[in-house]
Amino acid sequence: MTAPAPTLAARGYAPGAPRRRELARLVLALAWRFLLRRRTVSGVRSGLRGAVLGIALSLVPLTVVMVVANGLIDGIVDRYLELGSYHAQVAIADSQLASGASVEVVAGFVAALPGVEVAIPERRGSTLLAAGGRRVVAELRAVPVDLPQTDRGFAAMVEVHGGSFDLTGNGVVLSAELARQLSVAVGDQLHLVAVPSNLIAPVAGDAELGAARLGGPPRLTAVRVQGVFSSGYQELDRRWAFVSLATAARALPAGRELIGIKVGDPHDPAALAAVVAEAQRLVGQLGRVRDWKVLEAASLRSFESSRALLLFVVAMIVVIATVNVASATVSVSLTRRQEVAYLKAMGLPPAAVFASLTLAGTLAGAAGAILGVAVGLAAAVNINEALALVERGVSWVAQLVAGAGQAAEPIALIDRSFYLESIPFTLPAEQVAVVAAATVALATLAAAIPALAAARLRPLAALARTA
Amino acid sequence: MSSPPPLVVDQVWKTYRSEAEELAVLRGTSLRLGAGESAAVTGASGSGKSTLLNLIGGLDQVDSGSILVGGVDVATLPERALAAFRRRLGLVFQFHHLLRDFTASENVQLPLLIGGAHRHAAGTRAAELIAAVGLTPHASRYPHQLSGGERQRVAIARALAAHPEVVLADEPTGNLDERNAGEVGDMLFGLAEQRGVTLLVVTHDRSLAARAQLHLHLEHGQLHVAGERSPP
DSSP: OOOOOOOTTTTTOOTTSOOHHHHHHHHHHHHHHHHHOOBOTTSOBOSSHHHHHHHHHHHHHHHHHHHHHHHHHHHHHHHIIIIISOSEEEEEOGGGGGGTOOHHHHHHHHHTSTTEEEEEEEEEEEEEEEETTEEEEEEEEEEOTTHHHHOHHHHHHOEEEEEOOOOSTTEEEEEHHHHHHHTOOTTOEEEEEEOOGGGOOOBTTBOBGGGOOOOSOOEEEEEEEEEEEEOSBHHHHTTEEEEEHHHHHHHOTTOEEEEEEEESOTTOHHHHHHHHHHHHHHHGGGEEEEEHHHHTHHHHHHHHHHHHHHHHHHHHHHHHHHHHHHHHHHHHHHHTHHHHHHHHHTTOOHHHHHHHHHHHHHHHHHHHHHHHHHHHHHHHHTHHHHHHHHHHHHHHHHHHHHOTTSOOOOOOSSOTTSSBSSOOOOOOHHHHHHHHHHHHHHHHHHHHHHHHHHHHOOHHHHOOSOO | OOOOOSEEEEEEEEEEEOSSOEEEEEEEEEEEEOTTOEEEEEOOTTSSHHHHHHHHTTSSOOSEEEEEETTEEGGGOOHHHHHHHHTTEEEEOSSOOOOTTSOHHHHHHHHHHHTTOOHHHHHHHHHHHHHHTTOGGGTTOOGGGSOHHHHHHHHHHHHHHTOOSEEEEESTTTTSOHHHHHHHHHHHHHHHHHHTOEEEEEOSOHHHHTTSSEEEEEETTEEEEEEEOOOO
């Protein structure tokens, strides 16, 4: 008889307490192979790759929605801030209109306040624009002629399609939509028909004269179209017509006066609040100062609600995809039941079985998150091109259906009137990170349940004689 | 003081109960194997051969009696300690139970890695055992790339990897043709003898049983000596 086999201890192993680092490495190796590996004996693919794909596919739309919704909302808010409400606004009280106080003079004092970059005097009011046989209700905005030069934010958001943003003389600059409705172009003449704003009531958005109720004698002012612009957000600018303050003095006697304030960072609430407080202290009873969050509160709430709803719906898809990890892990632990049993029979601790299967779920979640976010970001970056491509494709199909003899209308999937013409790319890094982390956590949790069952598996139950 | 014998089975009883009947498969079964000794247990199907092996391997629990492996009473071990206990055994089953996502070499390394061996040490040991079972050219192959006989040889190498005191083999040639069965049987007994490992084989194959030093027959829950041969 040969000498007895050396004990594990004699060989440098400690049978009762495997070294943690080595065991951890083994757990990782098992998890990795549970995640990736190959066909079963029967040829059925076993592993969590399907779950990875499911998670990735569900994260693509979520990422696109996050990025596009953020881009849209940020783009729209930026346009409101730079073109509409300004960062803050001094609304001159009506009673002051008769006092002869000059809004330009007050704006000069406001501009000198600390933190204020630009203060823009403005007069706004409703008017009718008439050209040829067409009449359209517009919001006339009277601003300094050098506004594009003094307000960089304004200039950045305005794209001039024809002519220039020239308000000198009797110049008017129309939104592209107004120009279209009036069928006018640069160089054409039109008339401002000024009426008191409280006497004009557009009905359900119908801008035609026939839908308005007029009162008092109208004042006609001839102006010439010197520019056509777009802010990229038609819902905001569709009724805007810009003239100089001098023109407005003739054409818009009853407009409301305001001073638009621009600061360095409108998203810095403390700095903005300080400017608002200073401006209010300065103007006193002359007017009321409010920042953009107050002025556009309703719109902001609407945007945020839309975004939250979209995210909620898409997040549900992610949750469902993540739950798939549970079923995939169940499948893995079932198809590998005998392997798990044999590993336990070889002395693999139940905790290591649990850890390896759970870790496989974690890896599936992480791989799915990385893949899904990457593809989603790529899609979001190219959303304008992708949208245009899809629209061209749908239009092509529509033309095909209509037949060669008939011209089908090009199909637009989204109405550009209510969205930005070009969707900006804004990376919501924090949101993306939170979604990716939540996906990994959910995948881990989903895998943990079947992993626990596998860890409790009694080896004998699975080690039947037949394979 | 001398070290305890690797395997002592003393008056073990095991009964399976169902609503309809009680089936006592082991009735005071006893067995004692010294270091490096080999034994084969034969018996009719359902006679309790595999049950005996499962009890020794800590995969099932005795009703009464005791099983000492290296002086440790298996029946008294809690689940957590059982995992550590199992690392002292080598197991070979009728079906190879190789992990399909691991190469032959990696499969052999598994018991060592589970036991906490360093991967380099495990790799070296696996290479030695793969060579011992004549599969060095196939060390990087996955189980599905191996024949049935080759898989079982890998399973034998794996059972011996962690320097077990006792190797338990349940019908190790049951799935193999005659030629492969002969080769695998030679390999199993040869390696066990060569390495001084105590080997207990359960089999229907009388030619395989004949290779053991002690041939036992299990009948009516009791082991009877059916043959004995001197160690080489």
